[in-house]
Amino acid sequence: MEATAVSVGKAVLEGALGYAKSKAAEEIALQLGIDRDVAFIVDELEMMQSFLMTADEEQDKHKVFLTWVKQIRELAYNVEDTLMDFTLHSDKKPSCWCILHTLRERHDIAREVKDLRAKVEDVSNRNLRYQLIKRSGSNHSSVEEQTSVAAAAIFGIKEARHATFEQDKSKINLQQLIKSEEKDLRVIAVCGTSCNLGKTSEIRKAYDDQEVYKGFQCRAWVQLMSPFNPNKFFKDLVRQFQVYSREVNGKSEEGNAPGYDVLIELEKLESLGQSYFAKEVAVHVNTKRYLIVIDGLSSVVEWDWVKTYFPDKKNGSRIIVSTQQVEIAILCTEQPYQVTELKQLSSEQAVYMFHKVTQEKPITSDVPKKQVTRVSDSTGPTSKSNRVTSSWNNSAISNSEIQEEEPKFMYSGIGNAFSSTGKKFERSRTIALVDDVLVGRKAEKSRIIDLICQPDHKQGCKVISVWGMGGLGKTTLVRSIYKSQQLCGWRRAWVTASRPFNREMLLRSVGLQLDKDIQENPVVANESHQEKKIMTKVEVQELIKQTLQEKKNIAMMGPQELIQKLTRFLETQKCLIVIDDLLSIEEWDSVKEIFAKANRIIVTTRGKDVAKYCSREDKNMYSLEGLKGDTALNLFKQKVFVENTEQIDLHSDHDMMEQARLILKKCDGLPLAISTIGGFLATKPKTTTEWRKMNDRINTELEINPELRTIKNVLLRSYDGLPYYLKSSFLYLSIFPEDHMIRQKRVVRRCVAEGYSKEMHGMIAEEVGNKYFDELFDRSMILQGEDVNIYGGKNYSFQLHDIMRQICISKAREENLVLTLEEGCSLCSTNGTIRHLAISSNWERDKDAFETMLDLSHLRSLTVFGNWGSFFISSKMRFLRVLDLEDTFGISDHDLDQICKLFHLKYLSLRGCENIHHLPDSIGNLRNLQTLDVSGTRISELPATITRVSKLQYLRANCVYVPREIEKLNALHTFGRVDVRHEEGIDTLKGFKHLMQLRKLAVVGLTAANSEEFWSAIASLKHLRSLSVNRDFPRIEFDCSLGGRLFPPIWIESLKLAGKLARLTEWIHHLQNLSRLQLRETELQQDAVWAIGNLPNLEILHMRFDSFLGKELLFVQASFPRLFQLVLLNMRHVTFVKFEDGTMPKLELLQADQWGEHWEGRQEFTGLRYLTKLKEIWLGSQISEEFKENVQNQLAEYPNNVSLKLMSRD
Incomplete structure (x- = not known):
């Protein structure tokens, strides 16, 4: 997976290039006469960017390379900072610009650019000097080929082991096989899972063994060349035969090494031609016991050629073949063969031997005839119960008797053979928690079955x-389903997607498992049989033979033949296939057509987007959530208190219960974390002190404790699978403190300012940023916040799982991205350039340490949580881009003058700073500012200088007056809330028509006098998608000018209206793109509701506070065709809501509260049974008991399982 350094380097370099290639940078460079130098820098940065893009394909990201990547990152930062500094000079007044044109100023700038160019050249040359990245595409293909070979080797070896039922009960080494007393010629094939790693050393160890050395009369180690060269092959053999002969017999000339004498002799014989050397080889191998090592055998053709030169003289000769291809190893080895692990090199690398099986007690003809019944308990990949039993004279014979014809005829769970293929750690470790992870999962299991x-x-x-x-235990849950007795009639196959993904490996695994199911249970495979077939001994032997041959066929057949076989089988059999740990849509696309005929497929994945793409229908998606409350506690106790004698009543021990709850809070419902930490504590004293220690250092333990490392490894796989642009966004979240609820708009706007999110494909940078964080949620990297709208599809806030946050912090720390000042931190250990600084609420606010021990000259973002300190802002922070003071205490107006000297600022948030009353005029100096958020302050008016901030895109405030010439802010796309009640309100409204980039607008104070001006001004805003309008006084009809040719922009998708609407039926039909509508105090009649119901794309409708005046609200047939959320709150006049048959066919959520306050008598819904897609009803605390009872009675007769939630008064 891509290193964090590479991901961050890509993101930073992309930002620097984006600015360096901008028109502003080009113009400044041209004005200052440095355009050629800047062009050179841009070209070199583009080359570096290309190198980093290919770095993801490099397998060996060594430390020197990663150091170079970090140097690129720092260089990119410096380039962007320098170019932006030049931009500030260009923005100065003409008098200052004249000064800049003096020779001294121009000389200083030119020198700075020359220095920067020299740094760029130096970093670029460093790549050439150390050859950090290979230049040709051939290396990439070689890497891919090696990876493919390694993956295929792992798959083939494990398949071969299962095909021969090898159980590794007795360890056999290579020396033993070579020295065995068998007289027949034996070929031993050695195959590894990664290139030549380990094979050569293991063969050499056996080859040089003293007993092996003495046991053969001639020996040679030959490296095959491609293409095969017989002449060289024979010469090499003769040379080594003669060298060995001289070593053994001591016939070398005095003082000469044997190889020297042989070389001289062979040169003399060269003229005799190839036939001489062939005959010389024949003499040796026909008369002597030989040991030959054939290294690098790569094709069957080569083997067919080579093997003809080595006769079997029944003298115990041996040939050792070294190959990377399992098929070659199998074909070289005599049948029946056996596969033995020679050496485990690492968790994903091993060396295996293929050798002929040593026969044990063969079944002879005098064995009494017996009948054998095939029995199969196909319980899944971990089953050990698949077996062959027999009945003979009413007693079962042993497995060893059955195995005599073909040894070790047992399946130990073929699915597990692939569970760790190509991975950094065994997936089986994540399910090694037995069934305790299934605590609290009965409902989930039942639902999926x-x-x-x-x-x-x-x-x-x-x-x-x-x-x-x-x-979360997805694999464990599905595995328990896979083994369920309720599915005993299904053919089953389980595969875990390998990394890197290998389609052929996956398909071959499925084929072998489904074929295994038939071979083990031939009776069930033929559903026409009513009873089990009784098999004779001969039939059993024949079946074993067929099984081995079939498995070999599947292992050897080509991809197309394999696909055809799978397709034919899936068309005729009832099959369940499980694909565990699917990572991407592309992986699913590669196999979905092949599995199209399967009855059922279960996919486990970490990504919501992958799950939705695979299942196509929401009803077939299952989102697994963490364990809650007592369920999590029960699992924790089950793991900690293994013995009954250790049981402690936590409910009676307040201190231990408190520590247990803190541990569970850190685990946040994650079964793997609960089980692993609980299992670790099971080995420790059951005391409050011990548990408190765990809580105090749990983050450190997750880093260094091997017993807990599995937790981090599992979650790291999600991080490793992120593309580089998502890694940058994810690591940026390390700025926020533990348990902090992060507003998505806040972090997205910050990412825009930092350059992590940029415009692309017609989407503005903010939309791209929202897409990034939606994707992080879909990939389960972040968790939904409390105010998420699951039916509206919007995440307003989110948070990090505590353990995932530790990974985020750890990775950010590796790259020195974020420095957090918090309780207990040591500034003495701070090294490297600080780019992002977060000040925690629990830091002591040490002014001296802050000013003397921190280098803030390259700081890009400053975030303050808790109390403000005036010393936090320094003139050293000249490159600061982001200043986030949201909800900071103690900051006041006089602190803003210093802030407004930070000329590079792109993001400034004073949101929730209640002591801020005014913005200074110097706010106009922040020419680069893109985001200004002053909502939640006491600011009621923006200064006139705000119109100088021409790059401002996002302006949020609470009902503020804006100055004239607001049209100068023509980059604005989010603007609100603007108060237009004042005298200059008309001028403000006229200015709106020039804000052509506006996408979101919120206006308050609309009156009968200014409403026409407002609607006329915004009518031409083609990008406007969200509009919020609030009236000045109750009962003012602010749509009185609408209708005819004047109506809201037809492109609007979200509309919030507060105030009386008198003419809605005359203009609402123009809004064909409207998907969200919120009404408040609109005083509508039934005809207006019917008009709204005809909108073709409306998905969410909120009706609040007297939005409807009638007593009975009717939703008629064929209305609201796409609505899936309906909210009816504070409908004081309504007592009766009726849903007709055919209305709201897609409604999923119905919410109601505070009805009929102006009327006495019965309040109720009718026609709930017609809402066929309804999933949930939420009733508020102020709904009458009679009303609730009525709803419950209707749901009792409801065909679907609708959830009723009664909201508390809290």
């Missing part, structure tokens, strides 16, 4: 997706 067993009226395969973050 129901989905499998339910008949599907649609043609094709039903795909069920189980998704959620790593460590």
Whole structure:
């Protein structure tokens, strides 16, 4: 996976290049006469960017390379800072500009650019000097080829081991096989899982063994060349035969090494030609016991050629073949063969031997005839119960008797053979928590089994997706389902997606497992049989033979033949296939057509987008959540208190319970974390002190404790799978403190200012940033906040899982991205350039340490939590881009003068700073400012100088007056809330028509006098998508000018209206793109509701506070075709809501509270049964008990399982 340094380097370099290639930078460079130098710098940065893009393909990211990447990152920062500094000079008044044109100023700037160019050249040359990245595409293909070979080797070896039922019960080494007393010629193939790693050393160790050395009369080690060269092959053999002969017999000339004499002799014989050397080889191998090592065998053709030169003289000769291809190893080895692990090099690298099976007690003809019944308990990949039993004279014979014909005829769970393929750690470790991870999962298990067993009226395969973050127990849950007795009639196959993904490996695994199921249970495979078939001994032997041959066929057949076989089988059999840990849509696309005929497929994945793509229908998606409350506590106790004698009543021990709850809070419902930490504590004293220690240092333990490292490894896989642009956004979250609820708009606007999110493909930078964080949620990297609108599809806030946050902090710390000043931190250990600084609320506010021990000259962002300190702002922070003071205490107006000297600022948030009353005129100096958020302050008016901030895109405030010439802010795309009640309000409204980039607008104070001007001004805003309008006084009809030719912009998607609407029926039909509508105090009649119901794309409707005046609200047939959320709050006049048959066919959520306050008598819904897609009803605390009872009675007769939530008064 891509190193964090490379991901961050890409993001920073992209930002620097973006600015360096901008028109502003080009103009400044031209004015200052440094355009050639800047062009050179840009060209070199582009080359570096290309190098970093290919770095993801390099397998060996060594320390020197990563150091170079970090140097690129720092260089990119410096380039962007320098160029932006020049921009500030260009923005000065003409008098200052004249001074800049003096020779001295121009000389200083030119010198600075020359220095920068020299640094760029130096970093670029460093790549050439150390050859950090290979230049040609051939290396990339070589790496891919090696990776593919390694993956195929792992797959083939494990398949071969299962195909021969090898159990590794007795360890056999290579020396033993070579020295065995068997007289027949034996070929031993050695195959590894990664290039030549380990194979050569293991063979050499056996080859040089003293007993082996003495046991053969001639020996040679030959490296095959490609293409095969017989002449060189024979010469090499003769040379080594003669060298060995001289070493053994001591016939070398005095003082000469044997090889020297042989070389001289061979040169003399060269003229005799190839036939001489071939005959010389034949003499040796026909008369002597030989040991030959064939290194680098790569094709069957080569082997067919080589093997003809080595006769079997029944003298115990041996040939050792070294190859990377399993097929070659199998073909070289005599049948029946066996596979033995020679050496485990690492968790993902091993060396294996393929050798002929040594026969044990063969079954002879005098063995009494017996009948054998095939029994199969296909319980899944971890089953050890697949077996062959027999009945003979009413007693079962042992497995060893059955195994005599073909040794070790047992399956130990073929699925596990692939669970760790190509991965950094064994996936089996994540499910090694036995069934305790299934605590509290009975409902989930039952639901998914129901989905499998339910008949599907649609043609094709039903795909069920189980998704959620790593460590939730997705694999364990699905494995328990896979082994369920309720699915005993299904053919089953389990595969874990390898990394890197290998389609052929996956398909071959499925083929072998499904074929295994048939071979083990031939009776069930033929559903026409009513009873088990009784098999004779001969039939058993024949079946074993067929099984081995079939497995070999599947292992050897080509991709197309394999696909055809799978397709034919899936068309005729009832199959369940599990694909565990699917990572991407592309992986699914590569296999979905092949599996299209399967009855059921279960996919486990960490990504919501992958789950949705695979399942196609929401009903077939299952989002697995963490364990809650007592369920989590029960799992924790089950792991900690292994023995009954250790049990402690936590409910009676307040201190231990408190520590347990703190541990569980850190685990945040993650079963893997609860089980692993609980298991670790099981080995420790069961005391409050011990548990408190765990809480105090749990973050450190996750880093260094090998017993807890599995937790981090599992979650790290999610991080490693992120593309570089998401890694940058994710690491940026390390700025925020533990348990902090992060507003998505806040962090997105920050990412825009930092350059992590840029415009692309017609989307503005903010939309791209929102897409990034939505994707992080879909990938289970961040968790939904409390105010998420699951039906509206919007995440207003989110937070990090505590353990995921530790990974975020750890990775950010590796790259020296963020420095957090917090309680207990040591500034003495601070080294490197500080780019992002976060000041925690618990830091002591040490002014001396802050000013003397921190280098803030390259700081890009400053975030303050808690109390403000005036010394936080320094003139040294000349490159500061982001200043985030949201909800900071103690900052006041006089602090803003210093802030307004930070000329590079792009993001300034004073949100929630209640002591701020005014913005200074110097705010106009912040020419680069893109985001200004002063909502939640006491600011009621913006200064006139705000119009100088021409790059401002996002302006949020609470009902502020704005100055004239607001049209100068023509980069604005979010503007609100603007108060237009004042005398200059008309001028403000006229200015709106020039803000052509506006996408979101919120206006308050609309009156009958200014409403026409307002609607006329915004009518031409083609980019406007969200509009919020609030009236000045109650009962003012602010749509009185609408209708005819004047109506809101037709492109609007979200509309909030507060105030009386008298003519809605005359203009609402123009808003064909409207998807969200919120009404408040609109005093509508029934005809207006019917008009709204005809909108084709309306998905969310909120009606609040007297938005409807009638007593009965009717939703008629065929209305609201796409609505999936309906909220009815504070409808004081309404007592009766009726849903007709055919209305709201897609409604999923219905929410109601505070009805009928002006009327006495019965209040109720009718027609709930017609809402066929309804999932939830939320009733507020002020709904009458009679009303609730009525709803419950209707739901009792409801065909679907609708959830009723009764909201508390809290």
